[in-house]
Amino acid sequence: MGIFAFVFLSSSLFLFYFVFSDAADRITQSQSLSDGTNLVSKNGSFVLGFFSTGNSTNRYLGIWYNNIPVRTVVWVANWRNPIRDSSGVLMLNSSGSLVLLSQNKTIAWSASSTKEVGSPVVELLDSGNLVLREEDEENPGSYLWQSFDYPSDTWLPGMKLGWDLRTGFERRLTAWKSPDDPSPGELSCGIELHNYPEVVMKNGSKNYDRTGPWNGIGFSGAIGVKANQVYDFDFVSNKDEVYFIYHTIKNSVITRAVVNQTSYLYERYIWIEADKKWIPYMIQPQDKCDIYNLCGAYGNCIIGESPICQCIEGFKPRSTERWNPDDWAKGCVRTTELSCDDKDKIGFVKFVGLKLPDTTYSWVNKSMNLNECRVKCLNNCSCMAYSNTDIRDGGSGCALWYGDLIDIRQVAANGQDLYIRMPASKKVNQDKQKMKVIVAVATVIAVVFGVLLIAYCICKRKNFREKMRDKGMIDQNIDGQSEDLELPFFSLAIIAIATNKFSSNNKLGEGGFGLVYKGILADGQEIAVKRLSQNSRQGLSEFKNEVKSIAKLQHRNLVRLLGYCIEGEEKVLIYEYMPNGSLDSFIFDQMRSNIIGWSMRFNIICGIARGLLYLHEDSRLRIIHRDLKASNILLDSKMNPKISDFGMAKTFGGDQIEGNTNRVVGTYGYMAPEYAIDGLFSVKSDVFSFGILLLEIICGKKNRGSFHRDHSMNLVGHAWKSWKEGRILELIDTCLKDSCIMSELERCLHISFLCLQQHHEDRPNMSFVVMMLHSESSLLEPKEPCFYVGKTSPSSSKNQSSSTNEITITLLDGR
Numbered sequence: 177m178g179i180f181a182f183v184f185l186s187s188s189l190f191l192f193y194f195v196f197s198d199a200a201d202r203i204t205q206s207q208s209l210s211d212g213t214n215l216v217s218k219n220g221s222f223v224l225g226f227f228s229t230g231n232s233t234n235r236y237l238g239i240w241y242n243n244i245p246v247r248t249v250v251w252v253a254n255w256r257n258p259i260r261d262s263s264g265v266l267m268l269n270s271s272g273s274l275v276l277l278s279q280n281k282t283i284a285w286s287a288s289s290t291k292e293v294g295s296p297v298v299e300l301l302d303s304g305n306l307v308l309r310e311e312d313e314e315n316p317g318s319y320l321w322q323s324f325d326y327p328s329d330t331w332l333p334g335m336k337l338g339w340d341l342r343t344g345f346e347r348r349l350t351a352w353k354s355p356d357d358p359s360p361g362e363l364s365c366g367i368e369l370h371n372y373p374e375v376v377m378k379n380g381s382k383n384y385d386r387t388g389p390w391n392g393i394g395f396s397g398a399i400g401v402k403a404n405q406v407y408d409f410d411f412v413s414n415k416d417e418v419y420f421i422y423h424t425i426k427n428s429v430i431t432r433a434v435v436n437q438t439s440y441l442y443e444r445y446i447w448i449e450a451d452k453k454w455i456p457y458m459i460q461p462q463d464k465c466d467i468y469n470l471c472g473a474y475g476n477c478i479i480g481e482s483p484i485c486q487c488i489e490g491f492k493p494r495s496t497e498r499w500n501p502d503d504w505a506k507g508c509v510r511t512t513e514l515s516c517d518d519k520d521k522i523g524f525v526k527f528v529g530l531k532l533p534d535t536t537y538s539w540v541n542k543s544m545n546l547n548e549c550r551v552k553c554l555n556n557c558s559c560m561a562y563s564n565t566d567i568r569d570g571g572s573g574c575a576l577w578y579g580d581l582i583d584i585r586q587v588a589a590n591g592q593d594l595y596i597r598m599p600a601s602k603k604v605n606q607d608k609q610k611m612k613v614i615v616a617v618a619t620v621i622a623v624v625f626g627v628l629l630i631a632y633c634i635c636k637r638k639n640f641r642e643k644m645r646d647k648g649m650i651d652q653n654i655d656g657q658s659e660d661l662e663l664p665f666f667s668l669a670i671i672a673i674a675t676n677k678f679s680s681n682n683k684l685g686e687g688g689f690g691l692v693y694k695g696i697l698a699d700g701q702e703i704a705v706k707r708l709s710q711n712s713r714q715g716l717s718e719f720k721n722e723v724k725s726i727a728k729l730q731h732r733n734l735v736r737l738l739g740y741c742i743e744g745e746e747k748v749l750i751y752e753y754m755p756n757g758s759l760d761s762f763i764f765d766q767m768r769s770n771i772i773g774w775s776m777r778f779n780i781i782c783g784i785a786r787g788l789l790y791l792h793e794d795s796r797l798r799i800i801h802r803d804l805k806a807s808n809i810l811l812d813s814k815m816n817p818k819i820s821d822f823g824m825a826k827t828f829g830g831d832q833i834e835g836n837t838n839r840v841v842g843t844y845g846y847m848a849p850e851y852a853i854d855g856l857f858s859v860k861s862d863v864f865s866f867g868i869l870l871l872e873i874i875c876g877k878k879n880r881g882s883f884h885r886d887h888s889m890n891l892v893g894h895a896w897k898s899w900k901e902g903r904i905l906e907l908i909d910t911c912l913k914d915s916c917i918m919s920e921l922e923r924c925l926h927i928s929f930l931c932l933q934q935h936h937e938d939r940p941n942m943s944f945v946v947m948m949l950h951s952e953s954s955l956l957e958p959k960e961p962c963f964y965v966g967k968t969s970p971s972s973s974k975n976q977s978s979s980t981n982e983i984t985i986t987l988l989d990g991r
C-alpha cells in the first residue's frame with residue numbers, strides 16, 4: 177500500500193510538473209488535470225483550471241483569459257455543482273467521457289459524446305473553446321463535444337448563439353447569480369424560434385428585452401448592433417440552423433459580451449490594455465423604451481415624448497382615465513373599429529422608423545414582395561401588419577403579424593417600415609364604387625403628373641424657371657423680387673405625404689428655428705425636412721437668406737439642400753437625409769462614443785475644417801456660419817461629417833470680413849467672447865466655435881455643462897490647465913486611449929487652443945487651420961484662452977443660466 181501510494185504521489189507530481197512546465201493545451205486518456213494545474217491554449221490566450229469566487233472555498237472548473245490580470249472567467253463547467261475542496265480532478269474515463277471527479281469519487285460534472293470514441297483528447301483552443309475530439313480529427317464539424325455549445329454567461333467571438341434545428345439543441349447565455357456565485361441566475365439571452373426569429377433576453381420565463389427580428393443588416397431594436405470597427409456579426413437562419421455569431425475584426429481586440437444579473441443588462445466589453453481594464457462598449461436595454469412591452473399593445477415608446485408611451489396613430493389609450501404609467505401596459509385600442517367583412521373598407525398605413533413588433537405570432541415568406549405581402553395580409557382578418565423581412569436593396573420578403581402588435585418603439589436610426597391595418601376613410605365607405613374609380617384615376621394622374629413634374633424639374637430646371645419667371649410665378653413664391661433660388665420647389669402636399677403629415681413618429685430632432693422630420697419621397701428617396709416653426713423669430717428674410725446661401729453651396733462636407741417650400745405660413749427646407757444623425761449623439765454618449773475611434777474622429781475634424789474653409793474662403797460668397805456646434809455636424813452613412821443648419825449664416829460680399837449685429841444668435845458654450853458680448857462677428861468667431869468643437873471631439877465632453885472639481889471652470893479652462901501641466905491623458909476621451917495616434921491628437925489639441933485665443937486677431941483662419949492639421953511643422957504657442965465663454969454675458973445672464981441644453985438661442989440685444 178505504501179509503495180503504491182508513493183508511486184501514485186510521484187506520478188501525480190510528475191504529471192503536475194509535466195502539465196505546468198510545458199503549459200500543455202490538452203489532456204489525453206492517460207492524463208488528468210488536478211486542482212492547481214492548468215491547461216493553456218497554444219498561443220497563450222486562455223487558461224482552463226480551477227478557481228474560487230469571493231470568499232468561498234468552493235472550487236469550479238472554468239476557462240479565463242490568460243493575459244488579463246483581472247481574472248475574467250468566460251466559462252464554468254460545474255457551475256451547478258461546486259466541489260467543496262481542492263480535490264477536483266478532470267480526466268477522460270475509459271469510455272471517452274470527460275469527467276470531473278471530487279475526492280469521494282463522485283462526479284461533479286461530465287461531458288460525453290453521443291458517438292463511439294476511439295482515442296479522445298481534450299484540447300483548449302485559442303478561441304477559448306474546450307473541445308473533445310478524436311486525436312487525429314481536427315475538423316470542427318467532427319468535435320465530439322465543445323464548451324462553446326454550453327455557454328455560461330459569456331459570449332465569445334466565434335460562438336454560436338441559437339439553435340441547431342436538426343437536433344433541437346439550443347445554445348443560450350445565462351447570467352451568474354452574482355459575481356460570487358456562478359450558478360445560473362434569472363437573466364438569460366437566446367433566440368426565440370418563431371417563424372420570424374429574434375434575439376430575446378428573458379428574466380426568468382418573462383421577456384425582458386427584444387432586439388426585433390433580423391432584417392439583413394441588423395436588428396431594428398438593437399441600435400448598438402451595427403457596423404463598427406471592433407467586430408462584425410452575422411445572423412444565420414436556414415432549415416438546419418438559426419444562430420447569431422460575431423468575430424473580431426482585428427485580432428488584437430479582446431471583446432466579450434455577458435448577460436449580467438447584477439446590472440440586469442446584456443453588456444459588451446472591450447479590454448483596454450493601456451488602462452488594464454474592461455470598458456463597456458454597448459449595453460442592452462439602452463433605455464426605458466427597450467423594456468419589453470412597456471407601452472402595451474399598439475403603444476409606441478418614444479424617448480423624448482411625454483409620456484414616453486404614445487398610442488400609434490388611429491389608436492387611443494385603452495384606459496379612459498388619465499394615461500398613467502400604470503395604464504401604459506394596458507395598451508391602446510382603435511379609435512374606429514375595424515370591419516372585417518369587407519376588404520374594401522380596409523387599408524394599411526405605413527409607419528417608419530419602428531422597432532418591429534413581437535414576432536411570436538408571425539408568418540414569413542422570404543421570396544414574396546411587398547405587394548404580395550399586402551394582399552396576403554389583407555385576406556386574413558387577424559393579420560394586423562406586414563413588412564419586408566430584408567431591408568437591403570430596397571426591401572424584399574414578407575412578414576405578417578397576427579393579433580395585437582406588441583412592444584413597438586420609435587428608433588432614431590435603423591428603424592423599419594411597418595404597414596398597419598387600418599379602417600379606410602369614411603368617404604370611401606359612403607360611395608365605395610364611385611370613389612374607387614375616382615381614387616384610382618386620381619392616383620394615376622397624380623403619379624404621372626408627379627413623375628413628369630419631377631423629371632421636368634430636374635432635366636429642364638433652367639428653362640422651366642426662365643419660363644416661369646417670365647410669367648412672374650416662381651419669384652412670387654419668394655419675395656416678388658427677381659431672385660434665382662436655383663432650387664426645386666416642393667409643394668406642401670408632397671412634403672406632407674413624405675413625412676406622414678409631419679407625424680411625430682418621423683421627428684428627427686430640433687434644429688435652429690424648427691423641427692426636423694424624416695421623409696420619404698414617392699421615388700423612395702429619403703429626405704430631412706426642416707419645418708420652420710411659425711412662431712420662430714426667423715422671418716421671411718432669414719428664410720430666404722438660408723435658402724439663397726445653401727443653394728449656392730456645393731461641398732462634400734456641407735449638407736446639401738434639395739429644395740424648399742413656402743406656402744401660406746409654412747416655410748420648409750428639404751435636405752439630404754443623414755442616416756447617422758449628428759455628431760453630438762456619438763461623442764457625448766458613453767456607449768456610442770466607443771464606436772468612433774481616433775482615426776474616425778480625425779477624419780471628422782478634417783472634414784469640418786474643410787467645410788468651414790469652403791464657407792469662409794472658397795465659396796463665391798463669404799459665409800459665416802455663426803452656429804457651429806456638435807449637433808450641427810451630421811454624419812453620412814460612411815461617417816463623413818457634413819455641416820448643417822445655415823439658418824443664421826450671414827452672407828457677405830467677397831471682401832467684407834466683419835460685421836456687427838444687434839441680433840446675437842448662436843449657442844452658449846460655442847460663442848466667441850467678442851460675439852457673445854459685443855455682437856461682433858467674423859470668420860474668426862466661427863474659428864473660435866471650431867476650436868470648442870475640436871476640444872469636445874477630443875475630450876468627449878461638452879464645453880458647457882462639463883464641470884470639474886474646480887466648479888468655476890468649463891471644459892476650455894480645464895483643458896488649458898491640464899495641457900499646461902502636461903496631463904493630456906487625463907483629458908482625452910477614455911475610449912480614445914486605445915485607438916489614438918498621440919502626436920495627431922496633441923496637434924489637434926494645440927490647434928484648438930490656437931483657435932480659442934481671446935483676441936480674434938490672434939486666431940488662425942481656416943486655411944491655416946487646415947494646413948496645420950495636415951502638416952507636421954511646429955505650431956505657435958497659443959495665448960491663454962478665455963475661460964468664461966458662455967458664462968457671463970452682461971445683458972443676458974438670466975437666460976444663460978436657465979438654458980441647460982444645447983439649443984440655439986437668439987438674443988435681441990439692445991446694444
Ligand SMILES: *[C@@H]1O[C@H](CO)[C@@H](O)[C@H](O)[C@H]1NC(C)=O
Binds near residue numbers: 230
Ligand atoms: C469576504 O470577507 C470579508 C472579510 O471577512 C468581508 O468583509 C466581505 O464582506 C466578504 N465578502 C463576501 C462576498 O462575503
Ligand SMILES: *[C@@H]1O[C@H](CO)[C@@H](O)[C@H](O)[C@H]1NC(C)=O
Binds near residue numbers: 259
Ligand atoms: C461527495 O462530495 C460531494 C461534494 O463534493 C457531496 O455533495 C457528496 O455528498 C459527497 N458524497 C459522499 C458519498 O461523501
Ligand SMILES: *[C@@H]1O[C@H](CO)[C@@H](O)[C@H](O)[C@H]1NC(C)=O
Binds near residue numbers: 273274287
Ligand atoms: C464515464 O463517464 C460517463 C459520464 O459520467 C459515464 O456515463 C460512463 O459510465 C463512464 N465510464 C466508465 C467506464 O466509468
Ligand SMILES: *[C@@H]1O[C@H](CO)[C@@H](O)[C@H](O)[C@H]1NC(C)=O
Binds near residue numbers: 362379380440
Ligand atoms: C425580474 O423578475 C422578477 C420576478 O418576476 C421581478 O421581481 C423583477 O423585478 C424582475 N426584474 C426586472 C429588472 O425586470
Ligand SMILES: *[C@@H]1O[C@H](CO)[C@@H](O)[C@H](O)[C@H]1NC(C)=O
Binds near residue numbers: 428
Ligand atoms: C491567439 O489566437 C486567437 C485566435 O486565433 C487570437 O484571436 C488571439 O489574438 C491570439 N492571442 C495571442 C496572444 O496571440
Ligand SMILES: *[C@@H]1O[C@H](CO)[C@@H](O)[C@H](O)[C@H]1NC(C)=O
Binds near residue numbers: 355434436437438439
Ligand atoms: C456585472 O455588473 C456588475 C455591476 O455593474 C459588475 O461589477 C460585474 O463585473 C459585471 N459582471 C460581469 C461578468 O461583467
Ligand SMILES: *[C@@H]1O[C@H](CO)[C@@H](O)[C@H](O)[C@H]1NC(C)=O
Binds near residue numbers: 542544548
Ligand atoms: C412564398 O412565396 C412564393 C412567391 O409568392 C411562392 O411561390 C411560395 O410558394 C411561397 N412559399 C410558401 C411556403 O408559402
Ligand SMILES: *[C@@H]1O[C@H](CO)[C@@H](O)[C@H](O)[C@H]1NC(C)=O
Binds near residue numbers: 539557558
Ligand atoms: C388567418 O391566419 C391565422 C394565423 O395564421 C390562421 O389561424 C387562420 O386560419 C387564418 N384565417 C384565414 C381565414 O385564412
